[in-house]
Amino acid sequence: MSSNSFGHLFTVTTFGESHGPAIGCVVDGCPPGIELAVEDFAHDLARRATGKTRHTSARREADEVEILSGVYEGVTTGTPIALLIRNTDARSKDYGSIARQFRPGHADYTYWQKYGIRDPRGGGRSSARETTMRVAAAVIAKKWLNDRFGVRVRGYLSQLGDIVPAQFDSAAIDFDVVESNPFFWPDASQVPELEAYMDALRKSGDSVGARATAVADGVPPGWGEPVYGKLDGDLAAAMMSINAVKGVEIGAGFASIAQRGSEHRDLMTAQGFASNHAGGVLGGISTGQQIVVSTAFKPTSSLRLPADGLDVDGNVVEVVTTGRHDPCVGIRATPICEAMLALVLMDHALRHRAQCGDVGDVTPRIAGRIGG
């Protein structure tokens, strides 16, 4: 009922608040025998972390994972894996002034209406601090998917405000470039432009939205379940569960509206699919092509720019948010989108194995898009 858990066979339950003593998760249903050490988490957690560049929030969390259970002698045992990360850099006094006010665009008002109480420190449970544990849980999923099937889950930023990458064909992204700049941007030549854009935005006190794209290569055909467990349906729900998400597209997404059927349908040729407008999913089931999921993030709502607002007693107040905030939440969203993609795929891989593991190869597989 309370919806802090995710997944059917590979389940993740997260707990904790932004400024509480710790955040954590319990991963249940994990196959035994996966090598797992605290060092495995460092890379992806650092990619999601704040305080690494001037373009994200200045909060500096160590994000050191403690494995409390489910791993024995460096290997998963099949029992629940409990992961804990202690919050070490919370600064709750920044939130004193808004404890009884509602930030426009944030979750303060809805949490107050629903629960009649809220933890205002850093946004409490509504803070994207919670997504740290999704990224941690997905480290296990990414590892198993890669070891078992050669699946690679990666992502990049595909729009920042009105700036789009010069190169944004998901099948041709250079992920070394993506990982070499703080924006996860696929075109290195545009990084100075992004730096200047973000510097000006930060000075203005305003914020902006962004689009992140997550892709999975190597997913075999057959994952996903009709009709209420469609792979694309689960992906949409998973992405929408990330803070600040306002839209999700699979493959051609909303561009499909203006396409003709003759253009949109991905022709099957002896050499492979001729295109991938479907984004790797047909009928809710993976085609074996690259899975492509794009997610729209709204601009950060916590602004130091004053705005008229209301407090919990209905009084008109001036709302000004101090504290450390991301001027563009989408910049750090890439690893979070990857995490949700990996968690959905892991769950569906296990579900497919459970019901259809004996079906085997009934027809030759069609290769992914020709040339990429």
Ligand SMILES: Cc1cc2nc3c(=O)[nH]c(=O)nc-3n(C[C@H](O)[C@H](O)[C@H](O)COP(=O)(O)O)c2cc1C
């Ligand atoms: C990576 C990431 C970082 C975020 N950082 C902030 C932030 O610094 N300040 C803020 O007001 N909102 C931030 N958000 C967004 C809020 O958590 C979110 O807007 C809020 O909980 C309301 O939920 P909703 O936007 O999903 O409706 C962030 C979101 C993400 C994904």
